[in-house]
Amino acid sequence: MSGxxxxxxxxxxxxxxxxxxxxxxNSMTQSQITRSRVMRRIxxxxxxxxxxxxxxSTGSQAASKPNASKYGGEVKVGIFDTFPGFCxxxxxxxxxLMATRTVYESLFEKTRGGDYIGLLxxxxxxxxxxxxxxxxxxxxxxxxxxxxxxxxxxxxxxxAGAGHTYAGYYVAGATAAAKAGGNAAAQATAGATAAGAKAxxxxxxxxxxxxxxNVAAGDTTHVIFTLDRAQNDFPGTLxxxxxxxxxxxxxxxxxxxxxxxxxxxxxxxxxxxxxxxxIVEKNASYWRTDPVSGAKxxxxxxxxxxxxxxxxxxxxxxxxxxxxxxxxxxxSEGTFIKDLRNRKSVVTEFKSxxxxxxxxxxxxxxxxSPFKNIHARNAVLSCMDRVNYVKARTKGEAQVATxxxxxxxxxxxxxxxxxxxxxxAKAEVALYKQETGATSLTFTGPSDxxxxxxxxSKFMQTMWAACDITYNFIVEEGAVIIAKAFNASPKVAExxxxxxxxxxxxxxxxxTDVTFNLPFLVTNAFPATSKSPVAAFFxxxxxxxxxxNHHSDTTVDTAFYAGEAAASKAGAxxxxxxxxxxxxxxxIMGSMLNFYxxxxxxxxxxxxxxxxxxxxxxxxxxxxWGIDWTGVYKK
Amino acid sequence: MDIAxxxxxxxxxxxxxxxIATFLLSLLMWMLPGDPAQLLVPNGTEIIxxxxxxxxxxxxxxxxxxxxxxxxxxxxxxxxxxxxxxYREVTxxxxxxxxxxxxxxxxxxxxxxxxxxxxxxxxxxxxxxxxDRIASTVLFTSVSVxxxxxxxxxxxxxxxxxxxxxxxxxxSPFGDPWAHFKLMILPxxxxxxxxxxxxxxxxxxxxxxxxxxxxxxxxASKGISNRRVxxxxxxxxxxxxxxxxxxxxxxxxxxxxxxxxxxxVIPGIGYEIAYSIGSRQVVAMQTLIALxxxxxxxxxxxxxxxxxITDPRTRERRV
Numbered sequence: 040m041s042g043x044x045x046x047x048x049x050x051x052x053x054x055x056x057x058x059x060x061x062x063x064x065n066s067m068t069q070s071q072i073t074r075s076r077v078m079r080r081i082x083x084x085x086x087x088x089x090x091x092x093x094x095x096s097t098g099s100q101a102a103s104k105p106n107a108s109k110y111g112g113e114v115k116v117g118i119f120d121t122f123p124g125f126c127x128x129x130x131x132x133x134x135x136l137m138a139t140r141t142v143y144e145s146l147f148e149k150t151r152g153g154d155y156i157g158l159l160x161x162x163x164x165x166x167x168x169x170x171x172x173x174x175x176x177x178x179x180x181x182x183x184x185x186x187x188x189x190x191x192x193x194x195x196x197x198x199a200g201a202g203h204t205y206a207g208y209y210v211a212g213a214t215a216a217a218k219a220g221g222n223a224a225a226q227a228t229a230g231a232t233a234a235g236a237k238a239x240x241x242x243x244x245x246x247x248x249x250x251x252x253n254v255a256a257g258d259t260t261h262v263i264f265t266l267d268r269a270q271n272d273f274p275g276t277l278x279x280x281x282x283x284x285x286x287x288x289x290x291x292x293x294x295x296x297x298x299x300x301x302x303x304x305x306x307x308x309x310x311x312x313x314x315x316x317x318i319v320e321k322n323a324s325y326w327r328t329d330p331v332s333g334a335k336x337x338x339x340x341x342x343x344x345x346x347x348x349x350x351x352x353x354x355x356x357x358x359x360x361x362x363x364x365x366x367x368x369x370x371s372e373g374t375f376i377k378d379l380r381n382r383k384s385v386v387t388e389f390k391s392x393x394x395x396x397x398x399x400x401x402x403x404x405x406x407x408s409p410f411k412n413i414h415a416r417n418a419v420l421s422c423m424d425r426v427n428y429v430k431a432r433t434k435g436e437a438q439v440a441t442x443x444x445x446x447x448x449x450x451x452x453x454x455x456x457x458x459x460x461x462x463x464a465k466a467e468v469a470l471y472k473q474e475t476g477a478t479s480l481t482f483t484g485p486s487d488x489x490x491x492x493x494x495x496s497k498f499m500q501t502m503w504a505a506c507d508i509t510y511n512f513i514v515e516e517g518a519v520i521i522a523k524a525f526n527a528s529p530k531v532a533e534x535x536x537x538x539x540x541x542x543x544x545x546x547x548x549x550x551t552d553v554t555f556n557l558p559f560l561v562t563n564a565f566p567a568t569s570k571s572p573v574a575a576f577f578x579x580x581x582x583x584x585x586x587x588n589h590h591s592d593t594t595v596d597t598a599f600y601a602g603e604a605a606a607s608k609a610g611a612x613x614x615x616x617x618x619x620x621x622x623x624x625x626x627i628m629g630s631m632l633n634f635y636x637x638x639x640x641x642x643x644x645x646x647x648x649x650x651x652x653x654x655x656x657x658x659x660x661x662x663x664w665g666i667d668w669t670g671v672y673k674k
Numbered sequence: 675m676d677i678a679x680x681x682x683x684x685x686x687x688x689x690x691x692x693x694i695a696t697f698l699l700s701l702l703m704w705m706l707p708g709d710p711a712q713l714l715v716p717n718g719t720e721i722i723x724x725x726x727x728x729x730x731x732x733x734x735x736x737x738x739x740x741x742x743x744x745x746x747x748x749x750x751x752x753x754x755x756x757x758x759x760x761y762r763e764v765t766x767x768x769x770x771x772x773x774x775x776x777x778x779x780x781x782x783x784x785x786x787x788x789x790x791x792x793x794x795x796x797x798x799x800x801x802x803x804x805x806d807r808i809a810s811t812v813l814f815t816s817v818s819v820x821x822x823x824x825x826x827x828x829x830x831x832x833x834x835x836x837x838x839x840x841x842x843x844x845x846s847p848f849g850d851p852w853a854h855f856k857l858m859i860l861p862x863x864x865x866x867x868x869x870x871x872x873x874x875x876x877x878x879x880x881x882x883x884x885x886x887x888x889x890x891x892x893x894a895s896k897g898i899s900n901r902r903v904x905x906x907x908x909x910x911x912x913x914x915x916x917x918x919x920x921x922x923x924x925x926x927x928x929x930x931x932x933x934x935x936x937x938x939v940i941p942g943i944g945y946e947i948a949y950s951i952g953s954r955q956v957v958a959m960q961t962l963i964a965l966x967x968x969x970x971x972x973x974x975x976x977x978x979x980x981x982x983i984t985d986p987r988t989r990e991r992r993v
Contacts, residue, residue: 117842121949126759128715231721238722239759298757313762313770314949315941345842349937351826352842359833361840488952518953522713528720530709 109338112673114644117347117356117365118665121314124298127200127291128242133636134366136281137665138317138344142183143284143303146174146193146277150656153551155274158652159188159285159304161260163277169269169604174277176260180326182287183308190256195288197264199240201248202581204291206573209234239294243525245573245581246564247279252571267570269604271611275554281664306337306669315346329670330654338646338672350375354639358385363641363673366665370397370634371491373436379639389638389647391661393437396444397546399423399629404589406534408482408541409471415480416626418467419542420457422506429632432495440630443619447551449602452616455624464506481509482541485520513540524587527580538587544631545587549663553602553615558585560622561596590627636663646670680982688975693744695967696960700740703956713954714756726756730957743960753957755950764958767946768965774844775935775942777854779927781862783920786869790916793870794877795904801882809874817871825864825937832860842939861938865931869923876919880912914981921977925970 118134125131131139146160157163161175180188198204212233213226221229253265264273277283287302301309304326307319320341327336347353350367354375357365367376369390379386401410401419409415425439444450468480486496496512503510515523524543529535548556558564565574565582574582583589598618605611622628638661640647648660650670658667703710710732711723727733730753731742746753752768754761793813797806816824833841839860845853884890885908893907894900932944943962950959 124757124759126757128758235721235725238725241722242758293760295760297759299760299762313767313941315939315945345939347842347939349826352829352937352939355829355834355841359837359841361833361842516952516954519708519713522708522954526712528712528723 109334109645109672111338111340113341113343114339114364114671114673115343115345115362117353117362118344119346119348119350119353119366119368121346122312122317123314125286125290125301126297127240127244127286129298130243130282133368133663134665135317135344135346136663137366137668138319138342139284139301140281140305140664141307141319141342141668142301142305142309143286144305145279145281145283145285146176147274148281148652148658149278150652151659154656155272155278156652156656160274160277163274165271165273169271169273170266172264172266172270172273173257174262174264176262177326178260180304181324182289182302182304183322184287184289184302186287186289186302188285188304189259190262191259192288193262193285194254194256195291196285197248197251197254197262199237199291200242200244200283201251201254202241202245202573202577203251203254204240205234205237206576208237209576236294239297240291241581243581243585244279244283245577246585247558248276249558249564249569249571249574249577249582250276268566268600271603271605272552272554275552278554280549280555281662307339307342310341317344318342319344327669330651336650337669339668342668354379357639357641358382360641360643363644365639367637367639368634369393369436369637370395370433370632372637373434376436376637377434384642386639386641387647389640389661389666391636391659391663392447393445393633393635394447394550395546395634395636395663396440396448396548396630397544397632397634398443398548399542399544399631400538400587401542401626401628402536402538402540402587402589403591403627405536405538405541409475409477409480410482410541412471412475413626414467414471414474415482417457418464418471418480418506418508419482419503420626420629421460421467422464422503422508423457423629423631424459424502425631426459428498428502432498433632433634437632437634440632443622443628443630444548444556445633448548448553448556449551449608449612450553450556450615450619452619452623454616454620455622457623457626457629461506464508468507479509480507481511483511483513484540484542484544485524486512486514487517487520488514525584527584536589537584538589543587547587553599553611557599557603559587560599560618561586562591562593566596566600588627590625592621592625592627595621595627636661636665638665643674644671645674646672677983680979684975684979688971691971692964692968695971696744696964697740699960699963699967700743701736703960704736704739708954710954710956714956715758729754732956743957747961747964752961755955755958764961767958768943768962771941771943771946773846774940775928775931775944777847778858778861778865778931778934778940778942779924781858782865782869782927783924785862785866786873787916787920789866789870790873790877791909794874794916795881795909797874798878798881798885799900799904801878813871813874816867819867821864821868822933822937824867825860825934828860828863829937844938844940857938861931861934861940864934864937865927873916873919877912877916880915881908884908884912911985914985917981918974918977921973922970924973925966928966928969 116138118138120132120135122135122138123129123131125139144159146158147155148158150156157177159177159180161177163172163174165172174193176188176190176193182188182192186192198207209230213230216226216229250266250268250270251264252267255263257263266273270276284303290297290300290302306322306325306327308322310318310320312318318341321337321339325336328334329336345362347356347362347365350372353362353365353367356362357379369376380388399420401416402408403411429435429437429439438445441453442451442456471477471480484496486492493514500510500512523539524545526535526537526539529537547559550556563578563582564585565571565578595618598614598621602611602614602618605614647666648657650667651657660666709723710730711726714726715722724733731739734742743753750765752764754763755767793809797809800806829841832838839856841860843857845857847854890903890907893903928943931942932948934940935942935945936948943965947959947962947966950962
């Protein structure tokens with residue numbers, strides 16, 4: 040439980056790694072998707088509301104035409120994550136994702152209202168059964184290397200991420216071997232060898248994109264997605280919580296440079312990078328202009344993102360002006376946040392909502408784990424002293440969880456959520472021992488090497504001990520924890536399992552929608568009925584790794600899939616909440632707190648959060664990946 | 675023994691020690707739990723993991739792996755950082771990381787020795803005096819403060835409160851020398867305080883012993899000034915321990931500056947070692963740690979040779 044730490048500044052790595060390729064998705068609100076078909080579904084009343092909001096916000100945020108002094112300047116930013124690379128399988132963590140997003144852009148973005156809005160895409164239109172989505176792209180955009188951003192580029196990106204490229208190579212290899220007269224074994228070997236050349240493209244995007252059966256270019260500006268199941272929030276899949284980048288096809292082609300040479304369409308181009316620093320410079324031919332003022336973007340000449348691991352030094356640097364801005368995690372850096380908050384004359388605070396929901400995942404699949412037994416799960420989850428944990432471990436900067444997600448998420452319900460009740464927990468421990476013949480309720484979990492995580496783990500250990508539960512935490516490096524928790528190729532004969540821990544606390548849930556969270560909840564990314572061409576390749580590997588509980592309750596799948604297929608927002612919410620109620624009621628997983636991310640900028644920076652994606656539609660101000668740098672300028 | 679023979683003998687010994695040390699390092703890493711290929715690309719398929727095992731020699735047993743690594747090292751191929759979809763050469767990382775670390779260590783040693791030598795000599799010469807007691811207390815106190823705590827305290831006072839220097843960052847001396855030295859003040863001080871303390875105490879002890887030698891009494895009785903006796907007749911024979919300690923510290927500090935580098939955001943070798951350990955970049959980890967062990971052996975051998983040259987007693991052993 041990484042210190043059941045939720046938190047885990049360092050485990051953020053984990054989080055990160057995992058927040059991999061995510062799909063935010065806002066239930067039913069596809070107002071951003073432009074077309075009337077969606078608007079009809081949502082209803083005239085909602086449409087009117089949106090129209091009013093849009094007008095109001097356009098009026099209030101209208102900016103004067105920027106003068107020349109806004110252009111130029113170099114900025115230094117303190118972050119708390121390292122850079123793992125830039126290929127499909129590399130998952131930059133929260134604050135390093137912020138840097139990566141200066142180079143790359145996604146098809147859709149998310150507005151402050153929670154809607155999806157086209158960025159590289161103009162919009163998207165679903166078929167009546169919501170199993171086919173046609174995405175229209177903006178034209179005239181080029182990648183930094185001069186390649187055209189068009190439907191073919193999108194198809195290449197999606198096929199790479201979803202594992203279709205890999206599978207295609209496998210099939211081609213096997214087919215060639217069959218034509219040459221090879222037997223089944225020879226075909227399999229030839230297929231595997233051919234696919235191996237594209238194995239660098241594999242990552243957690245494969246299970247995230249599991250619902251995509253086919254992607255094809257209609258013409259240069261239209262991409263047609265065929266889905267396995269109906270999905271009303273598909274633009275969320277193409278946003279992936281800011282991670283579904285569109286990379287230049289040339290980058291994807293080269294296995295040796297894919298991770299090291301990022302080529303996107305973004306406002307900045309890569310200058311250099313290493314594990315703890317990324318430097319970007321202005322993309323002089325960037326395609327966007329400020330929709331309000333018409334000013335050419337971006338304003339800044341250069342940005343240097345430095346990993347300043349030590350929170351106190353990051354805070355010191357932004358106070359002193361050594362960096363122009365710095366990002367913090369509300370879960371583990373409350374002390375420094377509180378200090379900076381009091382220095383209003385020096386820095387300005389930009390804070391995300393409390394929309395990050397770390398969870399305690401109880402592994403039911405691992406041989407030897409006690410959590411196959413519901414009494415064991417009940418005991419552990421009803422012995423979580425959230426109030427004291429938040430007070431002691433986060434300096435009060437987090438919110439006590441009352442559900443697996445926060446109130447702004449359509450999954451939110453308190454039904455079945457385990458309350459802190461040591462007496463009940465002790466009774467459940469007794470029942471567990473009685474049913475299984477075990478002499479104690481003992482389980483293991485990881486803590487990363489940071490002192491924060493270890494302290495968090497110790498807190499949890501003491502807390503559970505009070506309920507007669509023994510928690511043994513293992514201190515390991517973050518990278519090791521991630522590799523062991525998300526192991527796509529466990530050596531079963533050697534006793535390995537997809538998730539090596541009995542329990543793990545990690546941040547995977549976030550936001551105001553379900554799209555991003557869903558792949559972590561279901562029993563397998565590729566359901567038994569899946570028509571995906573890659574289901575057979577990945578069902579027992581990548582398809583199974585995201586659900587750290589490894590539970591087999593398919594009623595959870597049914598509820599969440601029904602939510603995604605619902606024709607109304609209310610209908611979707613009902614289904615999602617039913618799914619959450621099952622997860623909570625069956626004690627499949629629990630939650631300790633909700634937290635936020637924070638961004639402090641020195642007084643020399645302007646334009647943070649003021650740039651609109653289109654008139655009246657502002658991007659989210661601060662998220663787990665910080666801020667958008669396109670409209671930021673130096674005063 | 676003439677110098678040439680001594681040099682050859684030391685080089686052979688040095689190579690043997692480096693081979694043994696790096697093999698033991700390989701063995702240790704081999705024994706670590708978990709499959710390194712799996713840790714390098716957690717989501718990679720068995721195929722990609724197989725490729726990595728082959729490329730790194732991990733599929734050839736401990737001896738095969740070690741030989742693969744060593745033979746590549748000898749040809750200048752220091753290995754790779756494996757990424758999911760490419761790699762980075764360790765050589766590239768070394769080029770970037772070694773200079774900042776070397777500057778940091780060099781400055782810290784210069785500052786520490788510059789302070790420690792006069793302090794050690796005077797403390798020893800005035801043994802038991804108020805100066806000696808105060809110096810001992812201050813040095814003992816300063817060595818008791820952990821390096822990371824000192825670094826943070828210095829940063830808080832001089833960067834945040836007084837605003838004299840920046841709390842983080844690094845500049846090349848060839849780009850902006852003024853910024854380079856300004857940014858190095860706090861990290862160098864953080865490192866030098868502990869070193870000064872230990873060097874002073876080592877020198878003081880040796881000088882006190884030397885001062886009791888007959889030849890020192892003889893020199894003093896001949897009317898040579900105290901300053902000349904101290905510098906000319908006492909310091910040189912008393913400096914062997916100091917020299918050895920400083921040389922060993924050079925090796926140790928190459929990989930041992932991780933905390934200071936992390937706190938002050940200096941892109942040095944210590945930081946890279948920590949990163950490669952955390953991300954289980956086995957080949958890079960092995961190369962970087964081997965470099966530290968090489969530095970240990972190299973500096974130790976060098977100081978051995980220098981001592982041989984400067985201190986006749988060490989080359990005229992009777993037993």
